[in-house]
Amino acid sequence: MVPAVLEFRGVLKSFQTVNAVDGVGFSILSSEIFTLLGPSGCGKTTTLRLAAGLEEPDGGEILINGITVAAPERGLFVPPEKRRLGMVFQSYAIWPHLTVFENVAFPLRVRRESNAVIRQRVSQTLESVGLDGLAERGATQLSGGQQQRVALARSLVYQPALLLLDEPLSNLDAKLREQMRFELRALQRKLNLTVLYVTHDQTEAMTLSDRIAVVNRGRFEQVGPPEEVYEKPATAFVSDFLGRTIVLEGTLNKTDGGQWVELTHGARLAIDSAQLDSLRDGAAVRLSARPENIEILPAAALGKNQIDGVVEQVDYLGDRFEYHVRTAGALLVLSAPKRDRYGSGAKIRLSFEPSCLSVHPR
């Protein structure tokens, strides 16, 4: 079996009394983008720095391509320069006293490559990130997007085993961010890169990743492909962190005929049976759903899995409307396209797709 490019086994790291990384274990496979997603201060950057060797773990084991690079119990620690990883810093960390060419050539000069090799590899790498022609530019004369490309080229030029990206897009403006996201994905496919990506931006994580780990307080809440993490959040934190969530409370009702949740005021919603094995009949549960998966229908339209509601407030957001809907004892905020329009006080019906409802014990 091919070993994972990067593997964490029960890694611990604490600063003073806080466990920044609290017994984390995961593996990154070759050619995948693995994303650590979480709020600031959750330990995702520390995890990345542990992989890079910029922090020493307090416990556990870190392996790169099956070789242990950190194991504090055995007194083993390989410093960053011996790990052959590439890293793009949030600040890009472009050395201001060197030109673009010398910035990118630095890792090769460290390795005492010949000048011919350096010239060839640097120009090849600069071309692949779209910076050809800027080689002699001073590093400080570049725009944010160009600096980012230099940082990327610098971390790719020596063909690292793993590319570490620490919030690489967060200092770019919205439009450029979108473009770089696209290019980054294309580059990763083209060069077959293995990437550990850290971000707090949900959209970035969703569009770039093969797998996402949602990090909270130094622990992994859920690891899985973007769609799974978003549609089937394993914990309340995950569903809350990944975009907006609406929550309804009720009790579970399991019969032979089907499974549904009884809400207040007699309303009920059928749910997928797959996720209910651990919950008993009559258990108090919390139903969560993404607002975009809930359809707003006129009161007259009758269909399956619907509950009644009343519009309390309407906000005009330019490209869409936002409705504050009172239903089943809760106040939900839902978006709807402009073609349907309901006034304040209108009676409506909300339609739920059973597979889009997650059930968690209360």
Add this chain to the structure above:
Amino acid sequence: MSTRSTPVEVSGFRFRLRPHRAAELSMLLFFAVAMGLPLLFLVAGSFNLSPPGKAAVYGMGNWLRAFSDNATIEALWMSFLLSAVRLVPAMAIAVLFAWLIARTDMPGGNAIEFFCWLAFFIPDFPLTLAWILLLDPNYGFLNMLARHLPFVDGPLFNPYSFWGIVWVHTSAGGIWFKVILLTPVFRRLGASLEEAARVAGADTLAMLRRVTLPLLAPMILAVAVLSFIRGLQSFNTELLLGTPAGIYVYSTRIYDYIRREPASYGEATALGSIFIVILALMLFFYWRFLSGKRKFTVVTGQGYSIARVKLGKWRSLAFAGCVFYMAVMTVLPLVFLIIGSFMRRYGFFDISSPFTLAHWQNLLSDPIFLVALKNSLIIATITTAGGILLYSAVAYLLVSRRSIAGPALEGLCWLPHVLPGILLGLGILWLFLATPLRFFFYGTVWGIAFALMLSDSPVTTQAFRAGFLQLGSDLEEAARVTGASWWYTYRRILLPLLAPIAGAVGLMNFGGALTSISTPVLLYSHQSRPLAILLLEYSVTGELERGAALGLLITAIICLMMLAGRKLGLRLSGLQ
């Protein structure tokens, strides 16, 4: 260019990497030896009745002799009195200058600020010499002028007096240093704080009285207290002006003890020790005071103040006042220093052909001068290069968050900031005399460079520290991840990036090494005599004209260096 799955470059098993810690501990050890030991030897030496190098005999004799002598107490008292009295005009003038430059619409503020910066570098010894040429009771030019006034019979001015010392200090670098320190403080006081006072209905005076000054008071007080403590280090002016009049401060008294035949090492170390105790007490309270006031110093607000106080009809008067002060206190003495260096016999304008180039010719062809010049250049080069290497490393350790011995290291680094040069010299003299270090260091240029390097530690370390903090850790870590070792990163990334700071502190330290007298005065020998000491010798042997020439030469070298540094865009980042 794909990510190959070849093994990482593992160099095998390593012990938990600790080169960092090892470096930290060796620095700590170095400072403990270099700064701790001299102090220890100083205190121990004060109880040693036999001269250095002989078998030690311990007793209280030195202390008894030193303090049964009324002169010792008087010297201590005079140190404090002088430092306190001259603080009053110095602070008043410095605050006024800083306020005028930073907060008012006085014309030429930038030019005046630049002049303060330049005046700060004028060494105090040549300046004192210049004032002697102006004020000496026998041949001083101003006294000769005053004789033409009605009702004036004898000399009007006498620099060899308490007030003479105070006067010369009021024209020396210390006052300009205060302006340089205070101007940014005045400038950085948040504009919004003053504007809020204006909006709330205060006029200029009410705003100054109720907002500006109370906010700045802690900072001004902190500068005053520090100036007082540093004022106690003063040596040159007191030696030139005080000794002829029998006015001794503790530092000139120590010098006197050591230069006696036979030298009274015991009394000198006893006096030095008691002064260190007093200094330690003062520092303790100063630190307590500062840490208590920290909440004030952060009230700097945002943005520079654009709105300046309108001086109205006082505008040109304020400017004229500043120019007048600088003309009288700095330009006038320098002009007479130049005249003095060209006069056959200073003060005698009536003799035939009073002007001559002889003093300059004699000076420049004097083999002693040439040796001293060579010594000075060697000493300054060693001091500067060693300081940059050592203190950049110390600063690196201090900002690294993995540091455990940080506070101890920092404390040792700050020690020379308050330790008077003469005491540092005395402690190091003891260290050399009592250990085998004397074979290499005693009386050599290396010994002097060693002492000067120690005295550079606070400012140099602080400047590098600010530089490292500004750089952040990303640039360094980026290099490490791409495969560069620490040493490679230090040479190729950190050092080039810190070159401007290294250049700025290098120039300062080089200039400091050329002009320092109190630190090397107990450590030099005839082979290692530097220029500044030669200047001292010319002055005390009455060769004032040649002294004036040498003083001018040193002043010119320093000013040219600083101007060149400024031209190169070097800023004193550590001081700002």
